[in-house]
Amino acid sequence: MDELRALRYFAEVVETGSFTLAAKAFSVPPSSVSRRVSDLEQALGATLLKRSTRLVQVTEIGQTYYQQVRDILHQLEQSNEAVRSYQAQPMGQLRISSMVGFGERILLELLDEFSELYPEVILDVSLSDELSTLGRDDVDIAIRGGYAPDERVQAIRLMSNEFIPVAAPGYLTRRGTPGAVTELRDHEGLYFRTPNGPSPWLCEIEDQWKDVSAPAVGISNDGKWLARKAIEGQGIVMAPRWLLTPYLEAGELQELHFDPPLRISQNTDLAVFLLYQKQRYLVPKVKVAVDFLVARVKGSY
Amino acid sequence: MDELRALRYFAEVVETGSFTLAAKAFSVPPSSVSRRVSDLEQALGATLLKRSTRLVQVTEIGQTYYQQVRDILHQLEQSNEAVRSYQAQPMGQLRISSMVGFGERILLELLDEFSELYPEVILDVSLSDELSTLGRDDVDIAIRGGYAPDERVQAIRLMSNEFIPVAAPGYLTRRGTPGAVTELRDHEGLYFRTPNGPSPWLCEIEDQWKDVSAPAVGISNDGKWLARKAIEGQGIVMAPRWLLTPYLEAGELQELHFDPPLRISQNTDLAVFLLYQKQRYLVPKVKVAVDFLVARVKGSY
DNA sequence: ATTTTTATTGTTATAAAGACAAAAGAAGAG
DNA sequence: CTCTTCTTTTGTCTTTATAACAATAAAAAT
Numbered sequence: 001m002d003e004l005r006a007l008r009y010f011a012e013v014v015e016t017g018s019f020t021l022a023a024k025a026f027s028v029p030p031s032s033v034s035r036r037v038s039d040l041e042q043a044l045g046a047t048l049l050k051r052s053t054r055l056v057q058v059t060e061i062g063q064t065y066y067q068q069v070r071d072i073l074h075q076l077e078q079s080n081e082a083v084r085s086y087q088a089q090p091m092g093q094l095r096i097s098s099m100v101g102f103g104e105r106i107l108l109e110l111l112d113e114f115s116e117l118y119p120e121v122i123l124d125v126s127l128s129d130e131l132s133t134l135g136r137d138d139v140d141i142a143i144r145g146g147y148a149p150d151e152r153v154q155a156i157r158l159m160s161n162e163f164i165p166v167a168a169p170g171y172l173t174r175r176g177t178p179g180a181v182t183e184l185r186d187h188e189g190l191y192f193r194t195p196n197g198p199s200p201w202l203c204e205i206e207d208q209w210k211d212v213s214a215p216a217v218g219i220s221n222d223g224k225w226l227a228r229k230a231i232e233g234q235g236i237v238m239a240p241r242w243l244l245t246p247y248l249e250a251g252e253l254q255e256l257h258f259d260p261p262l263r264i265s266q267n268t269d270l271a272v273f274l275l276y277q278k279q280r281y282l283v284p285k286v287k288v289a290v291d292f293l294v295a296r297v298k299g300s301y
Numbered sequence: 302m303d304e305l306r307a308l309r310y311f312a313e314v315v316e317t318g319s320f321t322l323a324a325k326a327f328s329v330p331p332s333s334v335s336r337r338v339s340d341l342e343q344a345l346g347a348t349l350l351k352r353s354t355r356l357v358q359v360t361e362i363g364q365t366y367y368q369q370v371r372d373i374l375h376q377l378e379q380s381n382e383a384v385r386s387y388q389a390q391p392m393g394q395l396r397i398s399s400m401v402g403f404g405e406r407i408l409l410e411l412l413d414e415f416s417e418l419y420p421e422v423i424l425d426v427s428l429s430d431e432l433s434t435l436g437r438d439d440v441d442i443a444i445r446g447g448y449a450p451d452e453r454v455q456a457i458r459l460m461s462n463e464f465i466p467v468a469a470p471g472y473l474t475r476r477g478t479p480g481a482v483t484e485l486r487d488h489e490g491l492y493f494r495t496p497n498g499p500s501p502w503l504c505e506i507e508d509q510w511k512d513v514s515a516p517a518v519g520i521s522n523d524g525k526w527l528a529r530k531a532i533e534g535q536g537i538v539m540a541p542r543w544l545l546t547p548y549l550e551a552g553e554l555q556e557l558h559f560d561p562p563l564r565i566s567q568n569t570d571l572a573v574f575l576l577y578q579k580q581r582y583l584v585p586k587v588k589v590a591v592d593f594l595v596a597r598v599k600g601s602y
Numbered sequence: 603a604t605t606t607t608t609a610t611t612g613t614t615a616t617a618a619a620g621a622c623a624a625a626a627g628a629a630g631a632g
Numbered sequence: 633c634t635c636t637t638c639t640t641t642t643g644t645c646t647t648t649a650t651a652a653c654a655a656t657a658a659a660a661a662t
Contacts, residue, residue, distance in 0.1 A: 002618095002650080004305040019609060032651055034610060044384045053608045053659045061387045061583070068380040068580055072373055079369040083345045086362045279369055282362070303619075303649095320640060333620055335641060354628045354639045 006040040007069050009033045010048065014058055014066045019051075075279075082282040090284040091120035098143040101223040101243050102272060103127040107143065110296050114289065121285050129195050129221050140286050141293070142275040145194075145240075154278045156290070158297045161270040163192075163238045165201070165262050166253040171233040178236075181205075181212040181258050188235030189214035192264070193221040199264040201238060209266055227253070238264055242272075307341040308370050310334045311349065315359050315367045320352075376580075383583040391585040392421035399444040402524040402544050403573060404428040408444065411597050415590065422586050430496050430522050441587050442594070443576040446495075446541075455579045457591070459598045462571040464493075464539045466502070466563050467554040472534040479537075482506075482513040482559050489536030490515035493565070494522040500565040502539060510567055528554070539565055543573075 012022035013033065023030040041048050048062035058066065085092075098107050104127070111123055126139075145161045178184055181203045191198040191213075201213045217235045220226050223243045230237040231252045247253040256262075264270075274293055280286045313323035314334065324331040342349050349363035359367065386393075399408050405428065412424055427440075446462045479485055482504045492499040492514075502514045518536050521527050524544045531538040532553045548554040557563075565571075575594060581587045 002303045002305070004303070005650090020607085028650090029652060030609065031611080031653085035650080038610090044381060046384050046387055048384075051609065053610090053657080054661095055659095056609090061384055064580075064583060065380060065384050068376070068383075072377050072380070075369070075376075076373050079366060079373070080345060082369075083347050083349075083362055083366050086347055279365075282365060306619085321638085329619090330621060331640070332622085332642080336619080339641090352640065354626080354641090355630095356628090357640090 001039050001043065002036075003040070003043075006036040007073060009036045010040055011066060011069055011073060013037060013049065013056060014062070017056055019056065078277075078279060082279060085283050085285075088284055089120060090118050090288045092285055093122045093124055094141070094285045094289055095124045095126075095139040096141045096143070096289070097126050097128060097139040099129055099145060099272075100127045100221060101240065102143055104224070105243060106297065107293075110293065113296075114292050117292070118285070118288060121289070129193075140276065140280060140283075141289055143272060144275060145270065145272055152278055153275055154281070155273045155275050156294055158272045158274050158294065159242065161272045162241050163199070163262075163264045163270065164241050164244065165236055165238045165256040165258070166230060166244055166248065167236045167256060168231050168233045168252065169254050171230070171235070172254060174233065178256065178258075181210075181260075181262065184212050184214045184236070187214040188217045190226045190229055190235045190237035191216055191219040192223065192226065192237070192239055193219050199238065202263045202266065203258065204260055204263070204266075212262070238262065240272075302337075302340050302344065304341070304344075307337040308374065310337045311341055312367060312370055312374060314338060314350065314357060315363070318357055320357065379578075379580060383580060386584050386586075389585055390421060391419050391589045393586055394423045394425055395442070395586045395590055396425045396427075396440040397442045397444070397590070398427050398429060398440040400430055400446060400573075401428045401522060402541065403444055405525070406544055407598065408594075411594065414597075415593050418593070419586070419589060422590070430494075441577065441581060441584075442590055444573060445576060446571065446573055453579055454576055455582070456574045456576050457595055459573045459575050459595065460543065462573045463542050464500070464563075464565045464571065465542050465545065466537055466539045466557040466559070467531060467545055467549065468537045468557060469532050469534045469553065470555050472531070472536070473555060475534065479557065479559075482511075482561075482563065485513050485515045485537070488515040489518045491527045491530055491536045491538035492517055492520040493524065493527065493538070493540055494520050500539065503564045503567065504559070505561055505564070505567075513563070539563065541573075 009022060009026065009032075012025050013019055016022050016025065019030045019033050019037075023033045026033070037049065044065075046061055047059055048065060050057040050059055096107075096111070103125070108125070111125065115121070115123060143158070175187060178187060181201075184201065189201070191200075193199070198216070198219045200211045202209055203212050204210075214236060218226065218229050223239050226237045226239060227244065227247055229235065231247065236256065244253060244255075248255060274290065274297075276286060276290055281290065310323060310327065310333075313326050314320055317323050317326065320331045320334050320338075324334045327334070338350065345366075347362055348360055349366060351358040351360055397408075397412070404426070409426070412426065416422070416424060444459070476488060477484075479488060482502075485502065490502070492501075494500070499517070499520045501512045503510055504513050505511075515537060519527065519530050524540050527538045527540060528545065528548055530536065532548065537557065545554060545556075549556060575591065575598075577587060577591055582591065
């Protein structure tokens with residue numbers, strides 16, 4: 001029995017919910033699909049699908065088996081693609097997902113440069129703060145302020161993602177510059193929304209982490225909007241240093257210092273990571289993009 | 302082409318380093334193996350093996366492909382086994398790996414009970430502090446004072462693994478009971494060896510982690526031996542509370558208290574975890590063992 | 603009850619893999 | 633340097649398995 005073929009048929013039947021449609025997808029008669037799936041069931045000694053002439057239902061065990069089979073088929077496809085494209089030129093579609101702020105501020109202009117170097121690589125960039133599940137079918141490269149959720153995912157630290165509190169000089173003269181974290185309660189807060197919700201202002205006082213957030217006057221996942229509101233003197237905002245650098249240099253915003261320092265997470269090393277699947281580093285388009293981004297970002301920021 | 306068969310042949314050739322031996326393993330003529338591997342290479346458009354009549358060498362791309370194929374075949378085998386054994390009685394060999402101390406103190410007697418409940422499950426227990434790579438071929442269930450390295454690995458918190466400093470009453474009257482961590486320098490230390498080396502005595506003083514270990518008079522990964530030496534008054538030992546409980550209750554050892562407390566890691570929630578692969582929870586023997594251990598340990602400790 | 607859709611079964615045809623024999627090629631021994 | 637030996641590959645035939653096509657059976661909808 002060609003087990004792999006049977007698995008592909010089975011997966012397609014589950015996805016389409018029909019033997020006929022699955023058969024069409026492979027351009028074979030429905031009878032072939034029926035027989036192969038039956039063979040598979042017999043080999044496994046379990047009923048994967050409950051068939052009636054009108055509808056096909058997946059059994060419980062069939063469902064879990066399907067999910068695993070799907071993963072396996074996908075992995076195999078990726079491995080094959082990696083071998084096939086080995087020693088070929090970087091080309092084809094490259095899907096990149098990035099945090100919005102990083103994408104707008106840094107990534108997009110780098111990618112313009114990348115496109116000139118590798119015109120045959122077609123970029124498909126999506127900016128979102130939701131972390132897409134690398135390892136499924138979606139993206140080749142992801143840029144996130146996070147961690148590596150899986151041992152098959154490689155994480156390269158691109159740059160620091162330290163959050164710093166800032167405010168407009170005008171705001172500070174009007175409201176006073178807070179000297180201690182406890183004074184923040186009497187200020188206005190602009191909050192960065194992460195996928196885990198608005199990021200609070202935390203401080204470690206005598207071994208205890210305390211939330212010292214000011215009352216909120218604005219929450220957004222858009223750093224530029226928050227920065228603009230801060231420049232207009234509407235409040236204090238905590239955002240990544242790399243996002244604020246231009247405003248700080250222009251004097252539009254001013255960094256605030258506290259002791260102990262203000263944080264948005266108990267985790268000490270907040271950083272921007274470039275994530276990709278180890279096995280896909282063999283694919284030329286992925287390899288050159290990873291190498292390019294690491295070289296350009298690590299060198300400049 | 303029966304791709305899966307070709308992959309199995311290829312993997313076997315890589316492992317045995319010979320077409321002839323691989324063919325023997327599948328009881329087919331060497332010519333079949335040769336043809337299937339050639340088909341595979343043609344389909345992938347790459348040379349996986351450099352053959353000469355005397356030796357078979359794996360190419361670079363062949364090597365990485367092999368590793369991925371190996372994983373895939375293994376996963377498929379596991380998925381198939383899960384389906385096949387679905388709705389069967391718990392039976393067969395069950396491999397459990399545990400930390401030595403936990404194994405001796407808690408696990409082994411629980412497993413005696415388990416064996417009475419499920420006599421058809423043949424236990425294969427190995428006690429070791431090295432963490433074996435769950436997800437490869439080795440163990441079904443692992444018990445470790447750690448984390449989950451992979452998203453496919455499920456981790457259940459069994460119990461706290463808090464390390465506490467203790468010493469014999471005799472030792473304390475002779476040497477004095479240390480009141481502050483700084484006094485520990487003038488004491489004798491008995492150290493637990495973890496896979497990462499002897500575990501130091503740490504303390505967080507004013508936001509800074511400091512090593513306040515006493516000079517070592519003994520290091521071992523055997524908790525009972527360390528406990529005995531401590532009972533004999535040879536020094537202070539830091540070990541998991543569950544390991545020391547009987548000695549504390551018997552009055553042979555006495556807990557030491559510091560402020561801030563002594564730790565062996567910056568990580569706050571040290572715990573004992575039961576680890577298993579999500580997909581293998583479907584296999585009856587794995588399911589009943591996980592459920593049994595979780596129920597018995599969580600209830601009692 | 604009849605029509606329609608869908609899965610299954612029967613049978614034949616075709617393509618792929620196995621079996622066996624023989625050839626080609628590389629390493630070591632004499 | 634030639635011969636022997638071991639291993640991979642090639643040639644040819646046989647076997648097996650899957651596709652193809654037609655026909656049947658079963659369930660839902662009209």
